[in-house]
Amino acid sequence: MSERRSALCDEDLTAAVGDLFVHDDRLRGMEVKGEADGGVVHLTGDVDEEADLARAREVIGRLAGVHAVWDRVRVGGREPLVLDLGCGDQPQYPTNLGVDLRRTGAVAVQADLSRALPFRDGCADRIFAVHVLEHLLDFLALVDECHRLLRPGGVLHVLTPWWRHVNSVADPTHVRMLDTQTVKGICARPGSPRRWSPLHVGNDGATVFADLTPVAADHQVPATRSARFFD
Structure with a gap:
């Protein structure tokens, strides 16, 4: 476009x-x-x-x-408490709490996203993981951390290059390629106690977008909702 x-x-x-x-x-x-x-x-x-x-x-x-x-x-x-993971130099919103391994002017908490994060359970209203997951070999560990950190009704916002677009392979620091079907797998991992319900999942031909909310392990996402987003 x-x-x-x-x-x-x-x-x-x-x-x-x-x-x-x-x-x-x-x-x-x-x-x-x-x-x-x-x-x-x-x-x-x-x-x-x-x-x-x-x-x-x-x-x-x-x-x-x-x-x-x-x-x-x-x-x-009440203002929402928003964690911005891997924010680099530019958080998604100025009021977000920036979290990154590299210290910049936008980073409030320096932390390794491949390890447990230094926040208490259920502390966050929103979490941004924008252009982060594709840089991690085991991004599911970070997704599980986000589930732990979000309060009930909280939202995880994910944005990542679509696997078929050149942006997915042009950056040599990208170690994973993702699709909307990857988000489907994240939402319903067999045997995982940390499951998600999709609020919205999209693909504009270059980028995969996902808004997810944490749910209990026994939660069943309605088939009509899954059909809106996944094959």
């Missing part, structure tokens, strides 16, 4: 999200705004309950052209 077409699609998608908050009975009256950038809808504002934000994510995620739904929404007046 050309840069101009991408910008026009984002403009149209932003307008569609705005219409939902004005006209859709499920979202009308929420003090939330959404802006699309590269097919990722960024939500800001305030909601009273976590269920309100979850409903907004679900409804917006059904719009054609949405690859992921990220947010900086306050719930009950």
Whole structure:
């Protein structure tokens, strides 16, 4: 997709999200705004309950052209605690808590992402793992750490090069290649106590996007939800 077409699609998608908050009975009256950038809808504002934000994510995620739904929404007046793993020089949002092995101005906590992370269980509302998993031989260990760190209802945002795009192999530090089907395997690993439910999974031809929420080991993801994202 050309840069101009991408910008026009984002403009149209932003307008569609705005219409939902004005006209859709499920979202009308929420003090939330959404802006699309590269097919990722960024939500800001305030909601009273976590269920309100979850409903907004679900409804917006059904719009054609949405690859992921990220947010900086306050719930009950509280700012979300967001861990940004492998943030490098640039966290996804300025207020994120940057975590990286290399010390930069954006890093608040220096840590090796291939090992246990120095945070307590259930501490985070959101975790970003943007262009991280493809650099790790055993990225499932980090995914399990994210499951431990997220509170119930929290969200893990993953972004990684699609295995068929040149970006996946152009960087010699990439040691793994991923697909949306890889995300399917992450969500339902046989015998694993740390399982995930997909909120949204997308692929724009260059990048795989996934928004995942932790669930109990015995949780059964509805077949209709899996069918939206996976073969």
